[in-house]
Amino acid sequence: MIDLLGIQLFLQVGPTLPLPAPFAVMEALRAVEVRMSNNGRDGFQLTFAVGRDALLDSSLIASGMFEPPARVVVTLVMGAMPEVLIDGIVTNLQFTCSPEAGESVLHVTGEDLTLMMDLEEHSRTFELRPDFAIVTELLAPYLARYQIMPVVTPTTGVPLPTELTPTWQGTDLACIRHLAENNGFVFFVEPVAPGVSRAYWGPDAPQGLPQPAINVGENSHRASEGPLSGSYDALGPATPVVNITEPNTGVQIPVSIPPITALPPTVRAAPSLRTSVARNTTGLSPAQALLEGLAATARSSNPIQLTGEVDGVRYGAVLRSRRLVGIRGMGLTWDGLYNVEQVTHRIQPGEYKQGFTLKRSGFISPTPVVPP
16 A cells, blocks of 8 residues: 555555555555556556565565466545556566666556456357347356456347357457447446456446546646647548348448437537448348447547646546546637546656546537536
8 A cells, every 4th residue: 555645555466366465565666557548458557666685586576476467456545435447467577677776677567357358269159149148148257257247238139040140259358349349339347346347338328427527727626737638630520321232132222320419419519521331231130230330420429639637636536438527618619528538547656647538529518517
């Protein structure tokens, strides 16, 4: 445990069930960086000062405590509630041995628990089961071993054996993500308590209530560190064109994609300057093609981006990706709610910074105020 300006940092490590790190390990910890992102896996890097505290080697190196695939949990306590930044697996070690006293360091790098779902390839057949049942089956082994609780949205549609027998060759993670894309869903694993995570498979929507707002202004409450930078990528959004093939005649039939309700909503949506043609709709039913079009629309519907940084102590909360956050002080056009796309937490003695990237679909928020 490290007390950092009123914020306590806890580190747990172990083979499968992580335990509190020894005092000597916490004393050697110099920096923590955790990356949360809506795209790809979350990751972390721990930096330790390493010295020759034994005749032949450093005890931190010799113990093998952080050798892959060790499990690491990083938790902050701000006030009374623990906030788990990451529950992950060590994938890489970098040891720099310096002749100068006190300059040798060990970097421990890793990724979130979805890594363990992406290591072994299997060949499977799934008969008479809807997609959500397949996902639930694939996630079951990870509940007992890594305490990952499945949160799976039910789906309908069971292919008959005379029409199609679903088969898969690859890793569990690749199969789960493939089924998510087929239904216009997303899949991710995030920690909910020390040593416990949830695996979410369902619609791509912001999770939970909006987080405390970020203000532009040096003397304001929960102010940003320095300026916020906004950008509008006019080539970002794209209108998908989806066609299916009529099996008897081979005629291409267009599938109409209705506009989706953006979250958070905006008054002036950014127009689509490009069109994209869906190329993986062969053999899909109209309903499946519609889901593919909606998923393609959602993936390219946030061309408005903000980047910046907050002081974690002054902000007083852990900013998380896959959630909403409010912005104040940039004017009517840019203020309002945004999706948190990515957050990088950087912690070291005397400092806690949170760099972030926010996105949304257009300008001007329909709500006059954002949560405090």
